[in-house]
Amino acid sequence: MFGTLTDRLGASLKKISGQAKLTEDNIKDTLREVRMALLEADVALPVVKDFISGVREKALGTEVSQALNPGQAFLKVVQQELERVMGEANEGLSLNVQPPAVILMAGLQGAGKTTSVGKLARFLRERENKKVAVVSADVYRPAAIGQLETLAGQVGVEFIPADPKKKPEAIVKAALAHAKKGFFDVLIIDTAGRLAVDEDMMREIRALHKIANPAETLFVVDAMTGQDAANTAQAFNEALPLTGVILTKADGDARGGAALSVRHITGKPIKFMGMGEKLDALEPFHPDRVASRILDMGDVLSLIEEVERKVDRKKTEKLARKIKKGKSFDLEDFRDQLQQMNNLGGMAGLMDKMPGMGQMKEMAASQVNNKMFNQMEAIINSMTVLERRYPDRINGSRKRRIAAGSGTQIQDVNRLLKQHKQMQKMMKKVGKKGGMQKMMRGMEGMMGGGGGMPPGGGMPPFGR
Incomplete structure (x- = not known):
């Protein structure tokens, strides 16, 4: 996420952050590079102009020029302006209305x-403790209603059936009645999409808005469309009283133009x-955390929240007790660690939120990906319980059977056993006095000049 923008801004700001004194000349050169970085990231031109003028005005002020370290003070100004452009703080959903609170998508x-719709329904059910129902008013796209029914089942919320032969207005009226009768906290309405903004679509969604009287009208837009995302959101905003935006596929957006443009253009x-x-x-979109990610300062708060939510505490505590007692770290423990990391978005998801990773993200992503994690898990699952607990007993014939059972090669099995051995050595260090420091030194060596980090072989147990 924001990889291109992070690299370009990083190169520009590195030059100035070491300056003992800021002058109009060195600020001018840096701002020119920052401007090019933003334009290359597909940030809308009015947003770039506003951002640059905001940074210039603050950077030439007395607060920065009299700072102990003017270069770092300039970096802080850039961070503050990024936050301002994206909206200062997270704005949650306003659902304090007579139930059911309607969300129109x-x-x-x-x-x-x-x-x-499925993701938001899950978010509200799990993290806001809401009783949620969903309905599809998309009678045009084949299987749209069926797709939502499947998603509703997966996330554990109520699906309100809809007849594709009926008009969308009739579907919404029936869904509202159902949600009121069932005492639901939230009703999420999925509407039809088009390939482009057209009057028929706007007329229909305005009619649905009038019937539903939603507490939230959210515009869903693909982050990978860059500044076009902001322009499309503006077109919808002129036809419909939007209350907010959901930016999809943000993990695949290396540029970041949409995240920086949407708020400024649509308000x-x-x-x-x-x-x-x-x-x-x-x-949830936190502008301050996103600004930190863009400037390669990481997003530790989001990482902590994710670990709290997704890491299995019982397994983590059990492993910690096991290691403390000096017991061996076996392949079942190794598999648990792989699953925990997968839950946190894999190596790339972790490193995206860790400060100062820079180009190491790409290095890690190229060497360690989710497909590799899945392959490693498949190999461990093909072993017997005895083999998982006593890996040293795995001989040549056992390796052939394991490789055949997991659809892999013998060299893949050998690689996994080698990685497990490295991890096992680290776990032994953790169990000893001052072990964590020793383990971190070992990790630094592995991540340094020795050919990069071996897949799965450099992560401490989660939740420690």
Whole structure:
């Protein structure tokens, strides 16, 4: 996420952050590079102009020139301006109305609207403790209603059936009656998308808005369309009283133009970001945290929240007790660690939120990906319980059987056993006095000049 923008801004700001004194000349040169970085990231021109003038005005002020370290003070100004452009603070959903609170979802076809309905329903059920119902008023796209029914089943919320032969207005009226009768807290309405903004679509969604009287009208837009995302959101905003935006596919957007443009152009806050295909991959949008990620300062708060939510505490505590007692770290423990990391979005998802990773993200992503994690898990699952607990007993014939059972090669099995051995050595260090420091030194060596980090072989147990 924001990889291109992070690299370009990082190179520009590195030059000035070491300066003992800021002058109009060195600020001018840096701002020219920052401007080019933003334009290359597909940030809308009015947003770039506003951002640059805001940074210039503050950077030439007395607060920066009299600072102990003017270069770092300039970096702080850039961070503050990024936050301002994206909306200062997270704006949550306003659902304090007479139940059911209605959320109307709008957007173009292919933006990920129906999937976002499922993700939002799960978010409200699990993290806001709401009783949620969903309904599809999309009678045009084949299987749209069926897709939402499947998603509703997966996230554990009520699906209100809809007859595709009926008009969308009739579907919404019936859904409202059902939600009131069932005492639901929230009703999420999925609407039809089009390939482009057209009058028929706007007329229909305005009619649905009038019937539903939603507490929230959210525009779902694909982050990968860059500044076009902001322009489309503006077109919808002129036809419909939007209350916020959901930015989908943000994990695949290396440029970041949409995140920086939407708020400024529409005046509407980004409320959520879709960060992957999984149904729990929906994050509240925090401008301060996103600004930190863009400037390669990481997003430790979001990482902590994710660990709290997704890491299995019982397994973590059990492993900690086991290691403390000096017991061996076996392949079942190794598999648990792989699953925990997968839950947190894999190596790339972790490193995206860790400060100062820079180009190491790409290095890690190229060496360690989710496909590799899945392959490693398949190999461990093909072993017997005895083999998982006593890996040293795995001889040549056992390796052939394991490789055949997991659809892999013998060298893949050998690689996994080698990685497990490295991890096992680290766990032994953790169990000893001052072990964590020794383990971190070992990790630094592995991540340094020795050919990069071995897949799965450099992560401490989660939740420690």
